[in-house]
Amino acid sequence: MRLEDLVRLRRARDVMDREYARPLDVPTLARGAHMSPGHFSRTFRAAYGETPYGYLMTRRVERAKALLRRGDLSVTEVCFAVGCTSLGSFSSRFTELVGETPSAYRARRHDAGAAVPACVAKVLTRPVRNGVPVRNGEPVRNGEAESTAAS
Template identity: 60%
Template structure:
């Protein structure tokens, strides 16, 4: 039994290494082959085990992470939606807008119009504004 536990722990560490890379370098052009190399496992195995461990595919996790950053930039800067789209790692404004709407429930321009984030402890504001899962909209 300890061998299975050690193997599972090693697999989890590998997946966390790849997820940490996505959290740090979300704006970089990360793809499954690159992430699988970081985790030191095959691409197919990486996709299956990542989804089993975190409840979403690596691509959806990365998209959600990018949208989280865009949400902050839209409400705290006056930079254009296109600039923010490119800065968070999307290469197409259309794809960014579609994914943003899927995650947040409204397009980036409408989200921005609601104005700056209300004053609250940053830990609370971050927890409340973070999409809980891909495609699930949280209201404010």
């Protein structure tokens, strides 16, 4: 992969990180990266191990978890605050990544993480599909994470 492509992909990823609540789609992100939508999607997945949509939804779910922990917004309000336009799609993706519904997550106590600095909490609470870490779009199986981390 060319260095110029990696720089453009990083900029697109930074846009998703900063502007996750805006309506973002692959054609818009690809245009900003000066790539065709197909090339953008393929190179993004090759560079980051997930599709642009998957990455954006993971960022949105991360932000949603923080808002739900506060407890002052309804699930619907959180859904729209993080840039999702469909409560059903948001709830499905949230449940897939977190392993419980947004309502169940909101209702649960979150005192244990209150003393953890935000930068650490972000890493520890990063959504993963059904509680299973994902690498290159595939679930990491037992023992596989340790063996590849050591190599």
